[in-house]
Amino acid sequence: MTVTAVDPGLAADARRERRFFLALSLPALFIVGLAAMLPILWIIRQSFLTTGGEYTVGNYEKVLSSGLTWSALITTVELSLGTLAVCILLGTPLALALASARPRMANLLMAFVMLPLWTSILVRTYGWLVLLRREGLVNAALTGSGLTAEPLPLVYNFTGTLIGMIHYMLPLFLLPVYAAMRDIDANLVRAAASMGATLGQVIRTVVLPLSAGGIFSGSTIVFIYTIGFFITPAVLGGGKVNPLSIRIERTLSTFQDWGSASVLGILLLVLMALIGVMFLAARRLMARNKVGAAHA
Amino acid sequence: MSRLLRISLTAIAVSAAVPVYAQSVTITTAGGDYGNAMKEAMWAPAAKELGYDVREETQSDGLAALKMQVTAGAVTTDIIHLGSSEGAQAAAQSLLEPLDYKIIDPNSVPAGAKSDYCYPFDSYGTVMSWNTKTYGENPPKTWAEFWDVAKFSGRRALRANAQDLIEIALLSDGVAPADVYPVLSTPEGLERAIKRLEAIKPNVSVWWTSGAQSAQLLKDGEADLVVTWNGRAQTVKADSGAVDYTFKGSVIGTDCLGVPKGAPNKEAAMKLIAAMTQPARVAKLTDFIAYGPVNPAAYEGGLIPKDRLKTLATAPENAGTSVFSNADWWVKNGEAAQKAFDEMMNR
Numbered sequence: 189m190t191v192t193a194v195d196p197g198l199a200a201d202a203r204r205e206r207r208f209f210l211a212l213s214l215p216a217l218f219i220v221g222l223a224a225m226l227p228i229l230w231i232i233r234q235s236f237l238t239t240g241g242e243y244t245v246g247n248y249e250k251v252l253s254s255g256l257t258w259s260a261l262i263t264t265v266e267l268s269l270g271t272l273a274v275c276i277l278l279g280t281p282l283a284l285a286l287a288s289a290r291p292r293m294a295n296l297l298m299a300f301v302m303l304p305l306w307t308s309i310l311v312r313t314y315g316w317l318v319l320l321r322r323e324g325l326v327n328a329a330l331t332g333s334g335l336t337a338e339p340l341p342l343v344y345n346f347t348g349t350l351i352g353m354i355h356y357m358l359p360l361f362l363l364p365v366y367a368a369m370r371d372i373d374a375n376l377v378r379a380a381a382s383m384g385a386t387l388g389q390v391i392r393t394v395v396l397p398l399s400a401g402g403i404f405s406g407s408t409i410v411f412i413y414t415i416g417f418f419i420t421p422a423v424l425g426g427g428k429v430n431p432l433s434i435r436i437e438r439t440l441s442t443f444q445d446w447g448s449a450s451v452l453g454i455l456l457l458v459l460m461a462l463i464g465v466m467f468l469a470a471r472r473l474m475a476r477n478k479v480g481a482a483h484a
Numbered sequence: 485m486s487r488l489l490r491i492s493l494t495a496i497a498v499s500a501a502v503p504v505y506a507q508s509v510t511i512t513t514a515g516g517d518y519g520n521a522m523k524e525a526m527w528a529p530a531a532k533e534l535g536y537d538v539r540e541e542t543q544s545d546g547l548a549a550l551k552m553q554v555t556a557g558a559v560t561t562d563i564i565h566l567g568s569s570e571g572a573q574a575a576a577q578s579l580l581e582p583l584d585y586k587i588i589d590p591n592s593v594p595a596g597a598k599s600d601y602c603y604p605f606d607s608y609g610t611v612m613s614w615n616t617k618t619y620g621e622n623p624p625k626t627w628a629e630f631w632d633v634a635k636f637s638g639r640r641a642l643r644a645n646a647q648d649l650i651e652i653a654l655l656s657d658g659v660a661p662a663d664v665y666p667v668l669s670t671p672e673g674l675e676r677a678i679k680r681l682e683a684i685k686p687n688v689s690v691w692w693t694s695g696a697q698s699a700q701l702l703k704d705g706e707a708d709l710v711v712t713w714n715g716r717a718q719t720v721k722a723d724s725g726a727v728d729y730t731f732k733g734s735v736i737g738t739d740c741l742g743v744p745k746g747a748p749n750k751e752a753a754m755k756l757i758a759a760m761t762q763p764a765r766v767a768k769l770t771d772f773i774a775y776g777p778v779n780p781a782a783y784e785g786g787l788i789p790k791d792r793l794k795t796l797a798t799a800p801e802n803a804g805t806s807v808f809s810n811a812d813w814w815v816k817n818g819e820a821a822q823k824a825f826d827e828m829m830n831r
Contacts, residue, residue, distance in 0.1 A: 255827070323704060344706075441548050442645060443819060444573070
């Protein structure tokens with residue numbers, strides 16, 4: 189802290205201002221409290237109840253000792269990581285292309301990227317079904333052109349689910365990455381190039397480090413979103429791809445076991461919180477390294 | 485004076501058109517074609533006769549909705565449409581009011597199908613259906629042939645639920661229809677059925693989760709052999725023609741109507757159930773969907789045209805090789821069966 193003496197009047201003003209801004213957040217906090225916190229508390233209570241309404245930890249024992257839970261957890265993480273990996277591989281070069289395109293071109297391309305975001309996820313998911321099924325357009329093109337003799341199993345499996353999820357998440361990943369890359373000072377790129385850096389070196393040493401924050405935010409969004417995906421695996425998974433969300437639905441509808449379903453919900457929440465904490469910690473670490481590098 | 489006259493005339497006209505007090509009843513159905521069929525054939529005419537104002541809600545998962553309403557203490561529906569094994573489960577969890585057999589005719593249901601809590605009104609068969617383009621004149625004729633992937637190659641689609649499937653698995657393994665539940669009640673019976681399902685698993689391309697989805701798979705040619713409900717198979721067959729099905733070896737189940745515990749209009753609900761399941765009305769249901777009545781009286785007096793009888797799972801000529809789904813077995817063993825099924829899916 190460099191400021192040592194503060195005018196008491198100014199300090200009071202600052203306090204008043206802070207109180208005012210805090211008050212502005214009250215309506216939002218109220219809604220979040222009502223619409224998010226209360227149901228979560230209710231789910232936590234439900235997870236400790238038997239079907240008869242008595243308190244128990246039996247639901248936790250049942251869910252955590254079941255192999256079905258853990259394989260659903262693994263499927264969930266596999267789907268999220270798979271989506272994330274492809275989003276990074278496809279999204280980062282795309283963002284780079286968008287950021288280096290002329291403004292008019294970039295706007296046009298951006299509109300194409302955003303278009304799927306304005307379509308309902310159900311419509312998009314069924315759209316993929318039409319494209320990918322055995323007698324769908326993709327397979328008709330593949331067999332018609334002689335590339336493959338038999339139609340490929342593109343949907344009702346892990347591949348199909350992944351395609352649907354990537355399609356949904358790519359624009360959401362792209363936005364923060366594009367924003368970060370657009371904000372890079374073009375002079376830095378020129379400076380690097382003027383000192384003899386090749387394109388690859390410019391990307392590696394200038395562009396990627398400076399857009400790491402954006403890639404990071406995009407990755408967080410992708411992971412948090414995909415952890416709870418239900419519609420895509422339900423429609424495109426053909427009953428063979430069963431992440432936690434599907435396990436919850438089945439526990440509710442086939443077993444009418446609200447207690448276990450609540451435990452599964454909490455498991456999902458804990459998973460999300462863990463990932464959130466990991467991302468925050470990594471971000472802080474990155475920020476500290478950056479500060480350290482700047483000082484060095 | 486003339487103004488007053490006009491006002492009172494209007495008042496009289498309005499009160500004649502809308503009864504001052506109309507008993508209102510809410511019914512929850514599965515919606516879709518099936519829900520519409522129930523409305524047109526059953527509850528709308530019954531409501532008119534009783535002078536009730538009936539509201540409809542739809543739920544694809546009746547039992548889950550029922551449980552939510554009853555446990556939350558916010559029961560909004562007076563009548564709920566369930567599968568009979570769900571009805572038995574709901575009764576075991578005391579989610580239903582006992583049926584009032586002073587209002588509903590106790591003799592309108594065969595003794596074997598009778599329930600104290602959920603009134604069975606129609607029946608359906610879980611059947612084998614196939615793509616006629618794939619198999620032409622030589623489709624599989626038995627469940628054993630359905631399992632014979634060497635002789636009948638092709639992609640299968642089965643429901644992602646143990647219900648009806650474990651019965652079918654045993655039939656495919658050479659168990660006689662009458663022995664299915666006795667075998668299932670032995671310790672190794674369920675395991676035998678699950679093993680059989682595991683054997684066909686590599687040839688199952690889709691495990692479907694809704695009747696509508698199974699119909700779509702048939703229609704699109706996504707799967708060549710589909711286990712589905714006869715009403716769905718019949719609808720696709722009538723629509724496109726590239727599909728056929730057989731009642732041989734079908735598993736027959738019934739759907740029923742129950743009154744949720746704490747329903748706001750209990751007595752009116754009982755009266756509506758009695759009125760909407762009159763023989764003529766459940767017979768009329770077959771005009772819209774191929775689900776046959778449970779009440780034997782509905783098959784008498786030509787209420788159902790002869791050529792349509794063939795499309796009903798319960799028609800005498802279709803009944804010989806089928807298994808009647810046993811709600812009691814499912815209440816006792818349903819959870820274990822579903823768990824074993826899920827674990828098989830996971831392997």
